[in-house]
Amino acid sequence: MARRPIIAGNWKMNMTRAQAAQLITELKPLVADADAEVVICVPYTDIDTAVTLCKGSNIKVGAENVAWAEKGAFTGEISADMLLELGTEYVIIGHSERRQYFGETDASVNARLKTAIAKGLKPIVCVGETLEERESGKTDDVIETQVKGAFDGVSAEDAAKVVIAYEPVWAIGTGKTATSEQAEETIKAIRGVMAGLYGAAVADAVRIQYGGSMNPKNVKELMAQPDIDGGLIGGASLKAVDFSQVVNYKD
Numbered sequence: 001m002a003r004r005p006i007i008a009g010n011w012k013m014n015m016t017r018a019q020a021a022q023l024i025t026e027l028k029p030l031v032a033d034a035d036a037e038v039v040i041c042v043p044y045t046d047i048d049t050a051v052t053l054c055k056g057s058n059i060k061v062g063a064e065n066v067a068w069a070e071k072g073a074f075t076g077e078i079s080a081d082m083l084l085e086l087g088t089e090y091v092i093i094g095h096s097e098r099r100q101y102f103g104e105t106d107a108s109v110n111a112r113l114k115t116a117i118a119k120g121l122k123p124i125v126c127v128g129e130t131l132e133e134r135e136s137g138k139t140d141d142v143i144e145t146q147v148k149g150a151f152d153g154v155s156a157e158d159a160a161k162v163v164i165a166y167e168p169v170w171a172i173g174t175g176k177t178a179t180s181e182q183a184e185e186t187i188k189a190i191r192g193v194m195a196g197l198y199g200a201a202v203a204d205a206v207r208i209q210y211g212g213s214m215n216p217k218n219v220k221e222l223m224a225q226p227d228i229d230g231g232l233i234g235g236a237s238l239k240a241v242d243f244s245q246v247v248n249y250k251d
């Protein structure tokens with residue numbers, strides 16, 4: 001089964017509304033003919049602006065997190081209903097920066113994922129090992145624990161529609177990309193974990209992105225790998241030309 005490539009920007013904590021509007025206005029014509037699915041995941045405060053400006057274009061808008069609870073006393077959290085009301089389509093869950101700085105665990109990632117699915121948001125679930133874990137040969141174990149933890153209690157039908165982003169922590173924002181062989185090997189292992197959980201058809205259908213210093217220079221080689229179905233792009237998504245070159249990696 002052919003999996004449609006998906007290139008998603010992750011703006012992180014960058015871009016005021018005015019800056020967001022400028023970037024999106026510049027970006028739209030540059031990616032209008034893309035074969036890949038194009039997503040920008042933006043700060044909550046930019047979502048309204050982004051959805052308005054992306055209307056009628058091929059750019060879809062995502063959030064960078066979502067609460068597991070439906071509503072209530074959760075100071076600082078944003079619910080799925082709030083995101084959906086603004087026209088948000090995708091949501092990043094379990095990014096390593098959330099795990100590292102804000103105490104996210106496999107259990108909280110799982111809870112957020114189940115809520116996103118139940119509400120009809122399209123999740124991009126992030127997994128990835130630290131440098132220490134890679135160097136001590138633990139990458140596959142770490143990935144397996146994270147994937148199993150994230151998908152606990154998720155049905156096969158729902159799991160097939162989730163996008164997974166493999167992001168080695170040591171490659172994020174460091175300029176150090178995993179080699180295409182390293183990325184392919186681990187993404188293949190993730191597909192193997194999905195096959196173990198859900199069978200071959202789901203493992204074959206699920207789209208798995210690479211993330212970590214993906215840029216216009218290395219995107220082609222990474223995307224040429226058979227198991228890599230797209231990218232989650234941080235730094236290079238903050239400039240329209242750079243992000244468009246990643247999106248249009250085939251040109």
Ligand code: PGA
Binds near residue numbers: 173
């Ligand atoms: P980067 O970030 O492209 O700046 O390395 C990727 C990410 O964290 O999603």
